[in-house]
Amino acid sequence: MPLEALVFYLLAALTIGSALIVAGSHNLVYSAFALLGTFMGVAGLYALLAADFVAVIQVMLYIGGILVLILFAVMLTHRIADVEVSNRTVGRIPAALILGVVGTVMGVCIEAAEWVQHAEPVVEPTTLGIGEAFLGPYILPFELASVVLLVALIGAVVVSRKELRGPMVDG
Amino acid sequence: MDGLLLDIGLRHFLFVSLAVFVLGLYCVLTRKNAIGILLGVELILNSANINYIAFSHFSSGNYDGQVFAIFVIMLAAAEAVIGLAIVLGIYQNFSSIDIEAVDSLQG
Numbered sequence: 705m706p707l708e709a710l711v712f713y714l715l716a717a718l719t720i721g722s723a724l725i726v727a728g729s730h731n732l733v734y735s736a737f738a739l740l741g742t743f744m745g746v747a748g749l750y751a752l753l754a755a756d757f758v759a760v761i762q763v764m765l766y767i768g769g770i771l772v773l774i775l776f777a778v779m780l781t782h783r784i785a786d787v788e789v790s791n792r793t794v795g796r797i798p799a800a801l802i803l804g805v806v807g808t809v810m811g812v813c814i815e816a817a818e819w820v821q822h823a824e825p826v827v828e829p830t831t832l833g834i835g836e837a838f839l840g841p842y843i844l845p846f847e848l849a850s851v852v853l854l855v856a857l858i859g860a861v862v863v864s865r866k867e868l869r870g871p872m873v874d875g
Numbered sequence: 876m877d878g879l880l881l882d883i884g885l886r887h888f889l890f891v892s893l894a895v896f897v898l899g900l901y902c903v904l905t906r907k908n909a910i911g912i913l914l915g916v917e918l919i920l921n922s923a924n925i926n927y928i929a930f931s932h933f934s935s936g937n938y939d940g941q942v943f944a945i946f947v948i949m950l951a952a953a954e955a956v957i958g959l960a961i962v963l964g965i966y967q968n969f970s971s972i973d974i975e976a977v978d979s980l981q982g
Contacts, residue, residue: 709881716891723898726914735914742895746921749888753932758924758944765948770917770955777910777959781966799904807897814889821885822936833938834945842942849949856953864960866967 712752719745736771736778743767754827757834888929896922909962909972913955920951 722741729735743766750759838846895918902915924944931940966972 706881709883712883712887719891720894720898723895723918726918727898727902732908732911735911739914739917742918742921746925749891749925750928753888753928755928755932755941758928758941761945761948765952770952773955773959774910774913777962780963781910781972794905794907796905799901803897803901806900807893810893811890814886814893819885819934821933825932826936830938830941834941837938837942845946849946852953853949856956860956860960863957864963
């Protein structure tokens with residue numbers, strides 16, 4: 705078996721297996737930790753697709769940022785005592801039926817469509833090209849992104865702080 | 876058949892992405908826990924990103940797909956911050972993050 709195929713199937717198994725735990729586990733803590741496997745697998749797939757910069761960003765932002773944030777929220781909100789039923793689900797069978805249909809249709813489309821493909825996929829360091837794209841054609845969305853992040857930062861503080869009602873307490 | 880399975884191409888990545896997307900949508904549809912729903916949203920965003928990078932690698936050959944993937948990751952970070960802040964706010968008010976407990980606006 706060629707090395708590329710071996711690596712691909714290992715990463716795909718890691719990604720989909722962890723995603724199964726995320727979607728199916730009865731314990732919210734297990735779901736949150738299984739997300740780590742999905743993010744790592746997806747980062748590996750990015751590296752396999754020669755997207756080195758995005759793979760590193762995935763590890764730094766998703767695993768270092770978002771996942772830690774989610775774990776904090778899990779620890780802060782859910783009572784450790786009733787951990788067994790922390791992640792209840794409703795309507796499993798209708799959802800599975802609908803998604804079976806949706807997944808089958810999309811799978812048939814993926815199989816049937818004639819995708820445009822380059823004969824020779826590009827494999828080269830991507831940092832320079834991405835940097836030039838950000839400071840060239842994508843300069844406006846890039847600057848807007850910083851505003852969005854600032855708004856999200858302030859918004860999160862405003863939403864999650866404790867509301868102080870009534871007369872101001874001195875001191 | 877062997878060549879089809881071993882020669883990794885665009886379709887293989889699209890199928891992985893499809894599986895992650897369906898699982899994420901299942902998570903969003905069936906969870907009663909607000910954080911569980913946010914986990915499903917993260918799965919869906921990751922599946923979209925796999926598609927962006929795969930098409931960038933196999934089809935377009937330029938960096939547009941990777942740039943969009945970075946924007947998606949950035950917006951996912953903002954979404955997670957705001958979503959979890961709202962969840963914590965709900966928890967302070969209702970002592971629960973079960974989405975069926977939050978029905979104050981239901982007439």
